[in-house]
Amino acid sequence: xxxxxxxxxxxxxxxxxxxxxxxxxxxxxxxxxxxxxxxxxxxxxxxxxxxxxxxxxxxxxxxxxxxxxxxxxxxxxxxxxxxxxxxxxxxxxxxxxxxx
DNA sequence: GGGCTGACTGACG
DNA sequence: ACGTCAGCCAGCC
Numbered sequence: 001x002x003x004x005x006x007x008x009x010x011x012x013x014x015x016x017x018x019x020x021x022x023x024x025x026x027x028x029x030x031x032x033x034x035x036x037x038x039x040x041x042x043x044x045x046x047x048x049x050x051x052x053x054x055x056x057x058x059x060x061x062x063x064x065x066x067x068x069x070x071x072x073x074x075x076x077x078x079x080x081x082x083x084x085x086x087x088x089x090x091x092x093x094x095x096x097x098x099x100x
Numbered sequence: 101g102g103g104c105t106g107a108c109t110g111a112c113g
Numbered sequence: 114a115c116g117t118c119a120g121c122c123a124g125c126c
Contacts, residue, residue, distance in 0.1 A: 004123090023108055027122090034121040040107040041123065057108060064107045084114085 004030065008042040010100050015054045018078040019094035020087055022058045029097055054094075060087040 011026050023036040032038060040063070043052045053073040057063040062070050062085075071081065079092050 036108040038122045
């Protein structure tokens with residue numbers, strides 16, 4: 001487990017229920033201006049306890065192929081999807097990350 | 101050490 | 114708003 005990975009998990013854990021964050025947002029928060037992909041990769045190995053389902057791509061859509069499950073989890077947390085199956089980041093976007 | 105892959109993003113048409 | 118192209122980062126052959 002790398003330190004940077006833990007930083008990602010720490011940030012994701014800060015996302016409260018009913019809110020979501022984007023890969024790029026987390027990436028930039030960590031200083032990886034163009035390493036959003038790495039964030040997704042870190043989440044790929046995310047340990048239990050990390051609400052990875054609250055992380056979506058910059059367009060507010062689920063990039064993961066198992067969108068069925070992820071979407072279900074988000075909806076059970078009070079997050080509504082629009083007709084196009086995307087999340088309104090202006091409403092559910094979370095930006096209250098705190099440095100650890 | 102070299103090259104490929106991926107849970108992304110921004111720009112362009 | 115959607116599809117395509119190119120760029121960046123870290124891990125795994």
